[in-house]
Amino acid sequence: MILPKVRDMRFVTIRRGGTLTDENHRLLAEWAATCAEHVLPLFEAVRPDDPRPRAAIEHARAWIRGEVRMMQARAAGGHAMGAARDLTGAARFAAYAAGQAAVVAHVAAHELGAAAYAIKAVRASVPADEAEAAGRRECHWQRDQLPPQIRELVLDDQRLRNDICWHVFDV
Numbered sequence: 001m002i003l004p005k006v007r008d009m010r011f012v013t014i015r016r017g018g019t020l021t022d023e024n025h026r027l028l029a030e031w032a033a034t035c036a037e038h039v040l041p042l043f044e045a046v047r048p049d050d051p052r053p054r055a056a057i058e059h060a061r062a063w064i065r066g067e068v069r070m071m072q073a074r075a076a077g078g079h080a081m082g083a084a085r086d087l088t089g090a091a092r093f094a095a096y097a098a099g100q101a102a103v104v105a106h107v108a109a110h111e112l113g114a115a116a117y118a119i120k121a122v123r124a125s126v127p128a129d130e131a132e133a134a135g136r137r138e139c140h141w142q143r144d145q146l147p148p149q150i151r152e153l154v155l156d157d158q159r160l161r162n163d164i165c166w167h168v169f170d171v
Helices: 022-044 052-064 070-084 089-103 108-124 128-144 148-165
Strands: none
Touching (some): 022 052, 022 089, 022 108, 022 148, 052 089, 070 089, 089 108, 108 148
């Protein structure tokens, strides 16, 4: 569960009654794609012939550029999450990160899902005694990638949803 029970109107676009601008929606999607792409090699090392997670990230970016419709990006995200189903560990979480990144086109609040799953992927990719430190480094790396226009929004979102995102944003 990465979405709150009550929608945060800051992640709902203006045309749907929220306060999120289209520009910031695209920035959230790009940041989510960047987070997912950073850990994509953890999936591809296990399933080099499965293009679904990479395609999901590509669809997220194509949506940002206006080249595909939201439904196409959302469907690609679902396919990436399907690639995760029979896996465990880092590869599974990396595929989920890619899927979450693609569905930001549909629900902007999935941006945190992409980031959280990416941190889980990094944690799962190292020995257990190194997992917390690796997760903190990944979280810091992700925060360094945040565009200034959405930085405070995302950091506040991390604070508010950290408990339903496995506390991965504790740094």
